[in-house]
Amino acid sequence: xxxxxxxxxxxxxxxxxxxxxxxxxxxxxxxxxxxxxxxxxxxxxxxxxxxxxxxxxxxxxxxxxxxxxxxxxxxxxxxxxxxxxxxxxxxxxxxxxxxxxxxxxxxxxxxxxxxxxxx
Amino acid sequence: xxxxxxxxxxxxxxxxxxxxxxxxxxxxxxxxxxxxxxxxxxxxxxxxxxxxxxxxxxxxxxxxxxxxxxxxxxxxxxxxxxxxxxxxxxxxxxxxxxxxxxxxxxxxxxxxxxxxxxxxxxxxxxxxxxxxxxxxxxxxxxxxxxxxxxxxxxxxxxxxxxxxxxxxxxxxxxxxxxxxxxxxxxxxxxxxxxxxxxxxxxxxxxxxxxxxxxxxxxxxxxxxxxxxxxxxxxxxxxxxxxxxxxxxxxxxxxxxxxxxxxxxxxxxxxxxxxxxxxxxxxxxx
Amino acid sequence: xxxxxxxxxxxxxxxxxxxxxxxxxxxxxxxxxxxxxxxxxxxxxxxxxxxxxxxxxxxxxxxxxxxxxxxxxxxxxxxxxxxxxxxxxxxxxxxxxxxxxxxxxxxxxxxxxxxxxxxxxxxxxxxxxxxxxxxxxxxxxxxxxxxxxxxxxxxxxxxxxxxxxxxxxxxxxxxxxxxxxxxxxxxxxxxxxxxxxxxxxxxxxxxxxxxxxxxxxxxxxxxxxxxxxxxxxxxxxxxxxxxxxxxxxxxxxxxxxxxxxxxxxxxxxxxxxxxxxxxxxxxxxxxxxxxxxxxxxxxxxxxxxxxxxxxxxxxxxxxxxxxxxxxxxxxxxxxxxxxxxxxxxxxxxxxxxxxxxxxx
Numbered sequence: 001x002x003x004x005x006x007x008x009x010x011x012x013x014x015x016x017x018x019x020x021x022x023x024x025x026x027x028x029x030x031x032x033x034x035x036x037x038x039x040x041x042x043x044x045x046x047x048x049x050x051x052x053x054x055x056x057x058x059x060x061x062x063x064x065x066x067x068x069x070x071x072x073x074x075x076x077x078x079x080x081x082x083x084x085x086x087x088x089x090x091x092x093x094x095x096x097x098x099x100x101x102x103x104x105x106x107x108x109x110x111x112x113x114x115x116x117x118x119x
Numbered sequence: 120x121x122x123x124x125x126x127x128x129x130x131x132x133x134x135x136x137x138x139x140x141x142x143x144x145x146x147x148x149x150x151x152x153x154x155x156x157x158x159x160x161x162x163x164x165x166x167x168x169x170x171x172x173x174x175x176x177x178x179x180x181x182x183x184x185x186x187x188x189x190x191x192x193x194x195x196x197x198x199x200x201x202x203x204x205x206x207x208x209x210x211x212x213x214x215x216x217x218x219x220x221x222x223x224x225x226x227x228x229x230x231x232x233x234x235x236x237x238x239x240x241x242x243x244x245x246x247x248x249x250x251x252x253x254x255x256x257x258x259x260x261x262x263x264x265x266x267x268x269x270x271x272x273x274x275x276x277x278x279x280x281x282x283x284x285x286x287x288x289x290x291x292x293x294x295x296x297x298x299x300x301x302x303x304x305x306x307x308x309x310x311x312x313x314x315x316x317x318x319x320x321x322x323x324x325x326x327x328x329x330x331x332x333x334x335x336x337x338x339x340x341x342x343x344x345x346x347x348x349x350x351x352x353x354x355x356x357x358x359x360x361x362x363x364x365x366x367x368x369x370x371x372x373x374x375x376x377x378x379x380x381x382x383x384x385x386x387x388x389x390x391x392x393x394x395x396x397x398x399x400x401x402x403x404x
Numbered sequence: 405x406x407x408x409x410x411x412x413x414x415x416x417x418x419x420x421x422x423x424x425x426x427x428x429x430x431x432x433x434x435x436x437x438x439x440x441x442x443x444x445x446x447x448x449x450x451x452x453x454x455x456x457x458x459x460x461x462x463x464x465x466x467x468x469x470x471x472x473x474x475x476x477x478x479x480x481x482x483x484x485x486x487x488x489x490x491x492x493x494x495x496x497x498x499x500x501x502x503x504x505x506x507x508x509x510x511x512x513x514x515x516x517x518x519x520x521x522x523x524x525x526x527x528x529x530x531x532x533x534x535x536x537x538x539x540x541x542x543x544x545x546x547x548x549x550x551x552x553x554x555x556x557x558x559x560x561x562x563x564x565x566x567x568x569x570x571x572x573x574x575x576x577x578x579x580x581x582x583x584x585x586x587x588x589x590x591x592x593x594x595x596x597x598x599x600x601x602x603x604x605x606x607x608x609x610x611x612x613x614x615x616x617x618x619x620x621x622x623x624x625x626x627x628x629x630x631x632x633x634x635x636x637x638x639x640x641x642x643x644x645x646x647x648x649x650x651x652x653x654x655x656x657x658x659x660x661x662x663x664x665x666x667x668x669x670x671x672x673x674x675x676x677x678x679x680x681x682x683x684x685x686x687x688x689x690x691x692x693x694x695x696x697x698x699x700x701x702x703x704x705x706x707x708x709x710x711x712x713x714x715x716x717x718x719x720x721x722x723x724x725x726x727x728x729x730x731x732x733x734x735x736x737x738x739x740x741x742x743x744x745x746x747x748x749x750x751x752x753x754x755x756x757x758x759x760x761x762x763x764x
Contacts, residue, residue, distance in 0.1 A: 004635040010696075105441075147531060157537070
């Protein structure tokens with residue numbers, strides 16, 4: 001049997017380039033698959049933006065120090081609000097200029113930013 | 120007479136509504152009137168469980184060695200093992216019947232019954248007796264069976280094949296072939312005996328007298344390669360079970376070819392024991 | 405301007421026993437805007453990867469959802485296998501495909517019943533669930549569980565299913581076809597059902613793409629998007645898989661997609677059972693996970709995303725699951741705009757919401 005392994009495509013991106021890069025993807029007809037936060041260590045988060053075109057996945061990896069504010073991509077992909085609010089509520093990453101900002105009330109959780117490393 | 124008229128009228132209504140596109144479901148509903156009910160009259164007619172149904176975990180207490188692997192693999196921390204007291208406890212409400220403990224039990228004393236536990240109004244905690252074992256350092260372990268008395272030791276027949284390392288469920292054993300070193304972490308060892316069953320040279324035992332190669336590189340015990348594996352190509356089905364088992368990656372099975380790297384082979388006979396068709400034997404070098 | 409009213413919908417609503425809350429902004433009887441709100445039952449299952457090793461994580465991820473539990477178990481296993489660089493035996497891939505399609509039948513029949521219930525067709529609901537019971541019995545016989553199967557593990561399957569049992573499964577499903585046809589004909593032809601679904605909640609092709617919708621929601625709008633086409637998971641490329649697509653984009657189109665997928669799944673299981681090779685069903689896996697891997701699965705509700713990142717120990721650094729409902733919520737919000745208040749329950753159900761999935 002011939003197997004077709006899933007393509008693993010990870011690109012690094014800087015905070016300043018994020019919006020232009022995502023806008024390029026949108027213009028090329030990519031679909032937003034998901035955004036997820038990863039807690040690398042006590043000082044760094046990795047935010048993974050995944051895009052799909054013709055069933056091939058491309059991931060943008062954004063490494064930020066805790067406390068860095070990120071520009072929201074809801075202006076380009078409106079549907080990103082579900083993920084951005086999730087990452088904000090769980091990790092405490094602030095997204096600027098969001099089209100639909102729940103301001104920490106998207107998830108009703110007993111403590112604020114439970115997945116942020118406690119020092 | 121009136122009854123017949125009513126029935127005819129009802130049927131007519133149905134046909135007309137059906138034509139109009141309504142009541143498409145009528146036939147199914149009328150059909151199910153004559154059928155048996157889909158439900159079971161539950162307490163009167165009991166449910167038949169399938170052979171594979173994961174209902175509840177049960178334990179064969181006397182065979183348990185209190186190794187605690189079941190408690191370690193349990194994703195919900197439903198199992199508690201108290202070796203010193205000889206108690207095996209399961210929190211029935213916490214158990215999710217994933218059967219991970221049953222699969223990982225080295226003594227096969229856990230089984231998954233296809234019956235559920237009886238519903239209750241409190242969270243049931245079941246405790247079973249297992250052979251009590253004195254704490255490690257205590258000397259007067261009265262109930263301890265003789266075979267698991269003392270720490271795991273390796274005799275000087277060891278060929279450092281490393282199969283015991285692979286078999287160990289708790290990663291307690293380390294083997295270095297180059298240094299001819301065999302070491303056991305007595306804290307981590309749960310004395311399940313999985314390594315003893317696996318050892319091709321039968322060098323392992325509990326509380327054995329041989330000091331083993333555990334402390335010093337035993338020069339005298341350095342394994343002398345006496346024999347290597349050989350395959351009977353008539354019998355071989357090229358399943359590659361030996362390739363997977365070989366601790367030294369000496370065997371390669373490719374299509375209908377069985378190849379042995381004679382340099383790498385350490386003569387541990389692991390391939391001989393796994394071969395399903397008994398095609399492998401040892402030959403003298 | 406008509407007077408505006410805000411009506412809260414959920415998190416407790418008779419039609420949907422799942423905790424989603426919508427603030428519906430109404431002008432007269434028409435919904436002009438909807439603000440979704442979830443997060444009532446966030447469980448933090450993804451975070452458990454820090455204290456549960458990767459073998460236990462498969463059992464945990466499986467419990468994200470009671471309907472597509474096999475798909476979640478498979479997704480978690482596949483992402484871990486990918487991170488380890490392990491290739492599982494062919495028979496295991498076939499078995500996974502068969503069980504995954506079986507759970508698609510079970511999920512769609514469940515959904516058809518719930519949909520009938522949403523527009524008040526109780527007896528149709530009962531009959532859909534009666535037929536589904538046969539599928540659940542097949543699951544119990546072959547895996548040991550009716551809802552949570554615990555048969556998938558990193559490295560293959562925990563149990564083999566004998567060829568006789570697989571044959572019997574395919575035969576039972578073939579016999580079930582006539583009964584399912586009888587029920588789905590009601591959905592397609594009955595005038596009262598059509599009144600509730602045809603032309604309701606239209607999502608155009610452009611909107612569906614713009615809102616990043618997935619699964620039957622997007623395939624009902626004429627977009628060919630089905631992860632089974634890629635061959636990244638399962639053996640679909642060997643079975644001659646063709647995605648089911650409907651053009652209309654309304655509730656009826658989405659229902660038709662799911663109805664046709666039920667029959668397609670029965671066909672796929674038949675083909676897979678005929679082709680399944682003999683051999684082992686699991687392989688050895690390393691004791692630690694390193695590296696990262698992202699994989700997507702086509703689940704009954706649509707595309708699900710799994711991402712595993714190892715840390716060189718038996719614990720994962722991150723296990724991410726993005727469930728289909730999560731990304732269909734924006735599409736739902738779009739569909740609600742301009743609809744009648746009375747259609748809201750039908751529209752909420754049309755994306756096949758699983759809020760518990762969304763709140764991992």
